[in-house]
Amino acid sequence: MPPKKRARVAKRSAKTDKGAAEGETSSSGGRRRKAAAAAETGGKEESSESPASPQHCRWLMKSEPESRFENGLDLKFGIEDLKAAPDQTSCWDGVRNYQARNFMRQMKEGQVAFFYHSNCKEPGIAGIMEIVKEAYVDHTQFDKKDVHYDATSKPDNPKWSMVDVQYQRMTKRYLPLSELKNYHLQHRAKGGPLKDMALFTRARLSVQPLTTEEFDFVLSLEDKEPL
DNA sequence: GCCAACGTTGGC
DNA sequence: GCCAACGTTGGC
Secondary structure: OOOOOOOOOEEEEOOOOOOOOOOOOOOOOOOOHHHHHHHHHHHHHHHHOOOOOOOEEEEEEOOOOOEEEOOOEEEOOOHHHHHHOOOHHEEEEOOOOOOHHHHHHOOOOOOOEEEOOOOOOOEEEEEEEEEEEEEEOOOHOHHHHHOOOOOOOOOOOOOOOOEEEEEEEEEEEEEHHHHOOOOOOHHHHHHOOOOHHHHHHHHOEEEEOHHHHHHHHHHHHHHHOOO
């Protein structure tokens, strides 16, 4: 991903878009590597089981809340940073993984997503945000100074997209990965809403879909004891 | 800091 | 189109 970075990570304030259009899949002419080309088409491998992708409406997006430097730039962007942004809104830039990008392209304004803290002391869900601007060109792919610069992407056919998200609220309590994992294992053994949760079945995906059942169950945990 | 899992690259 | 090598993600 980014020049050696995580595929998640958002940063700075949004509202700065201007990219307007963007569009689709752009599968350019065919010289792309096949894995990439396949991933880029989206639909297919992302839902290997269902020919017609389910149409997701809830999401989970990962970002690192603790400082970590790359090329002298801090990748830190936790929920507190989103909350502190102008209008509590930010673009979610820096995603450099096709599946994650494709999921972002499916996002609709008004949908909600969990803000997940990754690669930190205690990974887990910290809060909830709302998608306030649908997919448009991620400008950082063209910025040589940016950690997520992608020399292979050209302005006349951008590879990467981003969305804008707005802080909604913190969850009533932090929901640690360890707790979610306990439920996942439990549900996998005896059945339950988290049995196929992407956080565990596709651990490296930085932008992932949740079914409403998964989302509601996870959210119900904020009113329960830490387990 | 380690390293398993897995996505991407690129030779053939 | 296969697949080994390589690079990244992210928990622990």
